[in-house]
Amino acid sequence: MMDVSEQEYVVIELYISFADRLRRAFKRMVGVFFNPFSTFDSIAEDPDLLGPGLLLLAYLLLVIASLWLYNSRIVVNYINETSGVTLKEFLAVELIRDPKILAISSVMTLLRLIGGWLLGLATLWLMNSLLKGVATGKSLLSASGYLIALVIADSLAHTALFLIAASTPIVVKVTMLSNPLRMLSIIRARVIEYLLANQSSLMVFDKFLWILFRAWILGSLVALSNSVMRISIPRALVAGIASFVAFLLGGWIG
Numbered sequence: 001m002m003d004v005s006e007q008e009y010v011v012i013e014l015y016i017s018f019a020d021r022l023r024r025a026f027k028r029m030v031g032v033f034f035n036p037f038s039t040f041d042s043i044a045e046d047p048d049l050l051g052p053g054l055l056l057l058a059y060l061l062l063v064i065a066s067l068w069l070y071n072s073r074i075v076v077n078y079i080n081e082t083s084g085v086t087l088k089e090f091l092a093v094e095l096i097r098d099p100k101i102l103a104i105s106s107v108m109t110l111l112r113l114i115g116g117w118l119l120g121l122a123t124l125w126l127m128n129s130l131l132k133g134v135a136t137g138k139s140l141l142s143a144s145g146y147l148i149a150l151v152i153a154d155s156l157a158h159t160a161l162f163l164i165a166a167s168t169p170i171v172v173k174v175t176m177l178s179n180p181l182r183m184l185s186i187i188r189a190r191v192i193e194y195l196l197a198n199q200s201s202l203m204v205f206d207k208f209l210w211i212l213f214r215a216w217i218l219g220s221l222v223a224l225s226n227s228v229m230r231i232s233i234p235r236a237l238v239a240g241i242a243s244f245v246a247f248l249l250g251g252w253i254g
Helices: 016-032 036-045 050-072 091-097 101-131 137-146 150-165 180-198 198-228 233-249
Strands: 074-079 087-089 168-173
Touching: 016 036, 016 074, 016 137, 016 150, 036 137, 036 198, 050 074, 050 091, 050 101, 050 137, 050 150, 074 091, 074 180, 074 198, 087 150, 087 180, 091 101, 091 180, 101 137, 101 150, 101 180, 101 198, 101 233, 137 150, 168 180, 180 198, 198 233
Parallel strands: 074 168
Antiparallel strands: 074 087
């Protein structure tokens, strides 16, 4: 005979299809921009790694596309340092036609993002412990991963501005040829010098966007701390600033 004091519990696990998880992930990507507190509340209750994984993939594809577009608008003049005579002229994109060079350059950028992400994530976890938060490791990983959407938006904006500035191909002069990765670094420095000298208004707007997106990321980190850690706004502000500095130092946001 069953004791009347005994109770039976039935746990029902609801199956969520991949299509539903995909829709939820895209909704969260958009929500990070327009409704961060509610979005991070949702992530805290049911964290996922599908969205951050898709964003990492999207970021890698964006890096490859940006490298190609950026260097296709740059003409390199290799000149004799003494006489000034042009010895060779070529598009900078030729430097990344080798799949190995393109892969190395893209992976280096991706690793910088991941390294900075991990440093920021560690700081969020430390703040969660110090400020008596209740976040789990998975919820912090998921929530911070969705912030990659902001990094992607930032990269898209800067790439679009560069394409406007380089509507006419930019010509840069170099006096030495080195390995492709070194050359890409030299060319980038020359392009920045050119833009500062010839596209000052666009560079001012580019700086404005730089400040805007970093302020947006800082605000999002405060919202993340408040919603995922379940701490007060003043404490969330402390956690947000600390993690923002970590993300910045780690190269996650340049």
